[in-house]
Amino acid sequence: MxxxxxxxxxxxxxxxxxxxxxxxxxxxxxxxxxxxxxxxxxxxxxxxxxxxxxxxxxxxxxxxxxxxxxxxxxxxxxxxxxxxxxxxxxxxxxxxxxxxxxxxxxxxxxxxxPSLPVWSLRAAAGGFGRDEDVETEGWAPAPPHLAARDDLFVAHVEGDSMEPDIPSGSLCVFRKPGGGTRQGKILLVEMEGTSRGGGAVTIKRYRSRKSQSDEGWSHEQIIMEPLNPKYEPWLLDPDESFRVIGEFVQVLRQQPV
Known part of the structure; x- marks a missing residue:
């Protein structure tokens, strides 16, 4: 209007x-x-x-x-x-x-x-990488089956812990977080104010172990799983503060690191 x-x-x-x-x-x-x-x-x-x-x-x-x-x-x-x-x-x-x-x-x-914004952050497909002052550094053509929507963005992924699905050096499409369960989804996650340091970013598959009490359901442990069997999962305590930046949609293309 x-x-x-x-x-x-x-x-x-x-x-x-x-x-x-x-x-x-x-x-x-x-x-x-x-x-x-x-x-x-x-x-x-x-x-x-x-x-x-x-x-x-x-x-x-x-x-x-x-x-x-x-x-x-x-x-x-x-x-x-x-x-x-x-x-x-x-x-x-x-x-x-x-x-x-x-x-x-x-x-x-x-x-x-029709293009998607490429964010300047680098996600570590291994440990936790760091990035500061995230901004739009360019634009990438949107795949034909994906509309150029405000909830989609592109980020670089470095490291091989998510191979073979996500090769190191890939440009990947992510969807900004919405409602629904996170269980089993590949997420782009930023650690906030922990011993790992604020601004640490990684991409892993999310798993959560829950328990039920009189007060309801609560997380016992959060597991960030790599896809590459060479790597061990990251185990996060429920009180570790993190923020989901996006949900993995697809690899856009691979480029040299």
Whole structure:
């Protein structure tokens, strides 16, 4: 739902004859500040016929110039419903508040080039690794069967304790924690304020031994299991503080460490 004066965005779609419609850009506008930001795909080859590349690139140049000279909101008002048959603006939609360029980047990689954020943390598939100041260091193309959703992210995994399923040096997709049981799931876990040190991150299969008393169920022991039989499980006391960062979804690709 759009709120008057709040940031919004519109998708730029390419409707080329004989081809499936394709989102090729995003325009974000902040009416209060008057600022706007536009991003379009860098490579038009494959989206249109080779002999028509110059036509599309000319339309792109015109649009960029109009946004720069007049501002995004004015250009939207002029162009809504009046673009060519091949380049069309989608409906306005509410955008998150925050730095315009960050909002544009997130929307572009969701809609125009479906991608997942690559977090800067390194998960140790062995002991506990350390990482500080985690941030988005780049973007990785989302697999076709996975939508580019806000609850998915990518992280590096180093070490061989989760081989063969997760090779050392892999980029892996994780889902941010939600509800449901953790039992038997492969989790990305951060230790908090223990003898192992805050910020220690590992990836293991989670097992929990529970006991029941008059007060209900409680954890007797938490076991972090490697998949590689060369390694022993990590046994955690229930009072050790840890945080689940994500649930393993799949290996995205392997890269050299």
């Amino acid at each position: 759009l709120v008057v004066g709040a940031p919004f965005y519109s998708l730029l779609e390419l409707h080329w004859p004989g081809r499936e419609p394709k989102t090729v850009g995003v325009l974000v506008v902040d009416p209060k500040s008057g600022d706007s930001a536009l991003r379009l795909v860098e490579d038009w080859s494959g989206l249109v016929d080779d002999e028509d590349l110059e036509v599309v690139e000319a339309l792109e140049a015109d649009l960029r110039r109009e946004v720069r000279d007049k501002g995004g909101e004015a250009v939207l008002e002029e162009l809504e419903g009046s673009l060519s048959n091949v380049l069309r603006l989608g409906a306005r939609a509410a955008a998150r508040s925050g730095p315009l360029e960050h909002t544009l980047e997130r929307l572009f990689y969701r809609h125009a080039e």
